[in-house]
Amino acid sequence: MLLLGRVITFCGDPAEAVYLEGDRIADVGSQNDLCARYPGARRLQFEQITPGLHEAHAHPQLWGLQLDSLDLEGLTEPLAVAQRVAERAQGLPPGSWIRGAGYLFKAYPDRSLLDRAAPLHPVFLQSRDRHSAWVNTRALEQAGIGRETPDPPGGVLVRDGAGEPTGYLLENAQKLVQRVLPPPGLVELERGLQDLARRGYTAVHHMGWCHYGLAERLAATGRLPVWLWWALDKDHWRETRPGWRGDRLEIAAVKFFADGALGSRTAWMVEPYPDGSHGLVLDPPELIESEGRAALQAGFGLAVHAIGTRAVREVLGVFHRLAPHARRVLRMEHVQHVQDEDLPRFRGLPLALSLQPMHLLGDAELVRHHLRGQERQAFRLRDLWSTGLPLAFGSDAPVMKPLFALNLQAATQHPLDPAQSLTPLEVLWAHTRGAALAAGWAEQGQICPGAPADLTLWEGGRPVGRVFGGVLEVS
Known part of the structure; x- marks a missing residue:
């Protein structure tokens, strides 16, 4: 199969064509060269071809539940x-x-x-x-x-x-x-994953609030429509072991919550909210460090939710102490509010930063309301990009709809501080190559010979289909 169009490779220069053999990319180059080299190949034209999009922070079971809720x-x-x-x-x-x-x-x-x-x-x-x-x-x-x-x-x-x-x-x-609600189950998880696949995603990073056994059942029966990177709830990691289940599910990390969220005024802040509160500590830093050390020694990675300025500061301290024990990239999820003195502490850590710029579209007004005078500390996209650490973008679905366009809008037109905006190409990198690095998947997120044949196909600036495992799916 020969795909023609503007090819963004993240593996060298842009190209005009990509040739697929089975579930691998076989060749990348100019349209004229590849058409001459593979004259019998089936040809398909798209406006743009990119590495497969990753949804780098989602709760697919809850997204599947939300699709059937108010x-x-x-x-x-x-x-x-x-x-x-x-x-x-x-x-x-x-x-x-x-x-x-x-x-x-x-x-x-x-x-x-x-x-x-x-x-x-x-x-x-x-x-x-x-x-x-x-x-x-x-x-x-x-x-x-x-x-x-x-x-x-x-x-x-x-x-x-x-x-x-x-x-x-x-x-x-x-x-x-x-605990008295009818619990979501396998149906909701599969529904959520199928919906993400239809939106052009080829990989999803799961971030807790669902038992891993359900994903294992989908993997065992060949019903996973995406690569699935799985962070376990901290209460379940001792029940299982890290590693691959089949060829599409990786049980990879343990998820911790240092604090809550801004909208609920539970993000853990250095400076108080107008009512004098500082938010809530969910998993204390001491627990994250002790349990995190044990999880690292067992071969897991760590993914730690940190939104408020105090949560980010405390988790950075934990990561500095745990870094010598890390065999995988550590992850900080959200990183939404950061004080100036903490920015230099990111550099040099074996760390990826998992962000959701689209939350700006609703949280900008909350920042102005709850954190007046602290707007510069919120959603420091450019500053975090400049740390040199991989950035991985997602939606936190069902918190927001898993639409690439929303991250593109928020990150390129920062409503609180335009100087913190990113370029469209940087946003795409964080949804592809950056997200793959955050997952520890070295081959993914790029279009080059030998890489997996997982691509997202674009028309009119939006995803219209994908190639997953070498199979073409167009909506």
Whole structure:
């Protein structure tokens, strides 16, 4: 198969054609040379051909669940969300759960609006960042949550002046309700992965909140539509071993959470929020270091969620101490707020930085609201690029829709600090070659002879198909 078009190789100069034999790239060069060299090859023309896109930070099972749930993206007022819930309740049998996610509030609402919107249904709605949830009285009752229920470790039940739960749950407090929800399973994981494949992705980096056994079942039955790099939840890594399951699934790393997220005001900050709080510590640095050292010794990599300035600072310290023990590239996920004095500490570490520029599109206003005067510390894309470390881009789906165009827009037109913008080619590199380096996959993310025949095909500036394992798929 001979593909013709503008070929971005990330392995030397741009080209005009790429020739595939089976599941490998056999030749790359000019259109005239390759057409002459392979006169009998099937020829296909596209506007642009790139290495296969990686979705470098996603929760594919939750994305599959979200595809079947109430989409609240773009809603910033509790009343508008409650109206959507009321509409959904009209078509459901009494007692069935209403689930949804995607709203972005500046303050925590109470349960009264949801009680009126769905008096006969338990409701569980998650914020866009999935680090907080809004529930109604029926959901609290089904979960057995009341005035005497203590806050769980790493979580907060927001309460009113009388000590009663308001129906707003921060971080691990969500698990008190999630344990009585119908759990997502294999169907949702497969649905999420299939959707990502249809969007032109050839690889997905999974970042927790799903048991690895489900992915192993898909790998064993040949139903993985992408290369799947898997970070285990920290509670499960001792159950298994690192390595490949078949030829498409790698159990690769252990995931830790140093803090929460900005939208829920749980990102761990050096400077306080306007209400005087500093966010929440989820996995303390001491635990990340001790468990991380053991995981590294067992052959795993580490992926650590760090959003706030204090979380980034503490995780950098942990990584400096663990670096001599690392046999794989370490990863810091999000790296959303960084103070000036911490930038030099990135250099020289065996580290990849996994970022989601598209979060800027919603978080820019939150930064201005919650972190006034600290805007320069947010989404330092150019500064982090200049560290020389590999950058890997994703969406954090279902936090955001897994659309390359959103990262391109946010990263090239930085809404808080234009000087932090990247070029379109740098954004593409972070979705391909940079992401492959973050996964430790040396062959991927480039178009050169001998590399895997995994490509994304473009028309009109957007993905319209892919080649995966040498097989052409065009939407």
